Amino acid sequence: MSQPRNRWIVQLILALAVLTFVGISLVPIFGALTNTSSSTPSSTTSPGSVAATNQITKLQDEVRGYELVLQREPENQTALKGLLQARLQLLSVKQGDINGVIEPLEKLAKLNPQQSEYGVLLAQAKQQIGDKEGAAQAYRAILDTKPGDLKALQGMVALLLDQQRPEAAVGLLQETLTNAAQENTIQPGSVDAVAVQVLLGNVHATQKRYPQAISTFDQAIKKAPQDFRPVLAKAMVLKEQGKLTEAKPLFDSAVALAPAQYKDEINKAATAPATPTATTNPTTTTSATPNPDSTSKP
Numbered sequence: 001m002s003q004p005r006n007r008w009i010v011q012l013i014l015a016l017a018v019l020t021f022v023g024i025s026l027v028p029i030f031g032a033l034t035n036t037s038s039s040t041p042s043s044t045t046s047p048g049s050v051a052a053t054n055q056i057t058k059l060q061d062e063v064r065g066y067e068l069v070l071q072r073e074p075e076n077q078t079a080l081k082g083l084l085q086a087r088l089q090l091l092s093v094k095q096g097d098i099n100g101v102i103e104p105l106e107k108l109a110k111l112n113p114q115q116s117e118y119g120v121l122l123a124q125a126k127q128q129i130g131d132k133e134g135a136a137q138a139y140r141a142i143l144d145t146k147p148g149d150l151k152a153l154q155g156m157v158a159l160l161l162d163q164q165r166p167e168a169a170v171g172l173l174q175e176t177l178t179n180a181a182q183e184n185t186i187q188p189g190s191v192d193a194v195a196v197q198v199l200l201g202n203v204h205a206t207q208k209r210y211p212q213a214i215s216t217f218d219q220a221i222k223k224a225p226q227d228f229r230p231v232l233a234k235a236m237v238l239k240e241q242g243k244l245t246e247a248k249p250l251f252d253s254a255v256a257l258a259p260a261q262y263k264d265e266i267n268k269a270a271t272a273p274a275t276p277t278a279t280t281n282p283t284t285t286t287s288a289t290p291n292p293d294s295t296s297k298p
Contacts, residue, residue, distance in 0.1 A: 062086040080104045116142045120151045148191030166207050173200040194224045198233045228257035
């Protein structure tokens with residue numbers, strides 16, 4: 001299992017108490033998207049506001065510069081990435097709109113089909129503006145060629161749950177599991193079956209189908225007894241149901257199996273008060289959700 005995939009799935013379980021699916025922080029897009037509003041920077045003349053105004057002006061100049069380059073070279077990836085980053089930074093200070101990041105993301109996703117991050121970000125941005133069909137198309141474009149891509153799977157599942165289509169989410173994950181062996185024969189390690197089973201169990205849990213969720217986690221534990229992720233997921237679901245006595249030994253087992261960098265997080269999850277099942281919101285983020293490219297996996 002690759003390091004980014006492990007951290008992603010672990011944080012998904014820990015930060016969201018197994019029962020919530022949210023976006024993945026690949027780059028600072030959702031910090032920008034979820035903080036946008038019609039408000040404008042303060043008009044006071046404090047040093048901070050002057051610095052903020054100067055920063056906005058600088059970013060706007062960068063945007064114009066990249067746009068000029070792209071007029072001459074529409075597929076210049078350096079300019080596309082620079083334009084995307086500048087517009088994201090403007091969004092983070094409540095300047096511009098989400099549509100401004102969609103065009104460069106569409107081009108980057110097309111130019112880099114092997115880098116699913118661009119496609120996932122494109123889907124997230126489209127979902128943020130209410131274009132759910134566009135978001136679904138972006139996820140499908142990734143899954144058509146990389147059916148085991150966890151970021152795209154998670155995003156598509158979140159979208160389906162947001163549309164009140166849990167059976168479609170279950171079907172997608174079950175199909176992925178059915179085809180996992182064949183896909184892994186063609187490209188070893190391309191489908192992390194245990195992670196997909198954890199996601200499937202999570203879907204059942206969001207629908208309060210706790211016996212199905214527990215059964216799915218048990219299957220994953222049987223398949224990979226040294227993998228702490230399904231153990232942790234099962235513990236979290238039991239805790240969510242108030243079955244603390246049953247959950248405790250599973251938390252202990254998850255701590256024992258987990259690499260050192262996850263042990264403190266698991267202990268915190270074990271001792272934190274149980275919260276009610278959250279409503280799925282694919283555009284919600286949490287500070288605990290990491291950048292999968294900046295974290296490690298055992």
